[in-house]
Amino acid sequence: MRGHGRWVTRSMNKVIVITGAGRGIGAAAAQLAASRGYAVCVNYRSNQDAADAVVAAIEEVGGTAIAVAADVGCEDEVKRLFAVVDRRLGPLTALVNNAGILETQMRVDEMDAARLTRTFTTNITGYFLCAREAVRRMSTRYGGAGGAIVNVSSMASRLGSAGEYVDYAASKGAVDSLTLGLAREVAPEGIRVNAVRPGVIYTDIHASGGEPGRVERVKDTVPMRRGGHPAEVAQAILWLLSDDAGYTTASFIDVSGGR
Numbered sequence: 174m175r176g177h178g179r180w181v182t183r184s185m186n187k188v189i190v191i192t193g194a195g196r197g198i199g200a201a202a203a204q205l206a207a208s209r210g211y212a213v214c215v216n217y218r219s220n221q222d223a224a225d226a227v228v229a230a231i232e233e234v235g236g237t238a239i240a241v242a243a244d245v246g247c248e249d250e251v252k253r254l255f256a257v258v259d260r261r262l263g264p265l266t267a268l269v270n271n272a273g274i275l276e277t278q279m280r281v282d283e284m285d286a287a288r289l290t291r292t293f294t295t296n297i298t299g300y301f302l303c304a305r306e307a308v309r310r311m312s313t314r315y316g317g318a319g320g321a322i323v324n325v326s327s328m329a330s331r332l333g334s335a336g337e338y339v340d341y342a343a344s345k346g347a348v349d350s351l352t353l354g355l356a357r358e359v360a361p362e363g364i365r366v367n368a369v370r371p372g373v374i375y376t377d378i379h380a381s382g383g384e385p386g387r388v389e390r391v392k393d394t395v396p397m398r399r400g401g402h403p404a405e406v407a408q409a410i411l412w413l414l415s416d417d418a419g420y421t422t423a424s425f426i427d428v429s430g431g432r
């Protein structure tokens with residue numbers, strides 16, 4: 174089958190859940206994963222039209238995808254998400270924890286508990302819950318055949334996002350620790366866990382911070398003097414998921430133009 178001008182390779186059944194795949198980096202990863210032969214679960218929270226468009230684009234080139242709404246911060250919805258995948262796509266082989274949010278730019282001394290809870294629930298609890306469900310399916314400890322997890326972190330975990338969203342940066346620090354700890358926990362059980370740390374990427378997320386044009390403002394501070402594109406992050410994600418990265422775990426790829 175042909176996809177994006179390339180041949181779609183279909184090997185043994187590869188089934189992937191990508192959270193927050195209706196838009197941005199997740200959508201790019203979903204399309205690239207499909208072109209590499211994965212049956213893809215396109216998870217999203219509320220924008221069904223966007224998720225349906227990603228599924229349609231995948232099906233148009235002969236791939237397999239389903240769209241499943243679920244808030245990754247809600248335990249019952251996460252359980253249902255993975256149960257739907259079991260039923261409709263078959264045994265899970267990979268997870269990309271990607272669904273993440275940030276809120277209006279402000280200083281730490283202005284943040285209230287409700288905001289912190291929203292950010293940490295999606296960006297931290299959501300990653301833990303989805304990782305748990307994936308490990309229960311992929312780990313040899315539970316009779317699974319192994320697999321791979323990629324967490325989408327951020328360069329913010331290293332830079333701190335002062336004056337913008339330190340809560341978001343801190344949530345990505347937690348994602349980095351989750352990546353290291355979980356990788357070492359499940360390495361003997363056939364699961365590799367790695368992360369990508371994107372820099373400033375052209376997606377809708379910056380509008381949530383109240384500055385849709387943020388990439389244009391900061392791009393000159395990037396050593397490569399440009400923002401990144403979701404497809405460039407997707408390439409790193411798909412490499413970490415692939416057998417080419419077979420001895421790579423507890424590791425990070427910064428996709429940030431040197432930032």
Ligand code: NAP
Nearest residue numbers: 193195196197198218219220244245272273327374376378
């Ligand atoms: P985006 O364009 O804003 O898209 C976010 C996606 O996540 C949407 O599909 C959204 O669903 C989904 N989502 C949000 N909250 C969710 C929840 N609770 N449950 C399920 N899905 C949820 O974001 P993006 O820029 O592609 O970011 C993707 C990841 O990359 C995030 O983890 C982000 O922190 C990270 N990242 C981004 C950048 C950047 O510059 N863009 C840089 C570093 C790291 P709906 O469509 O239904 O709203």
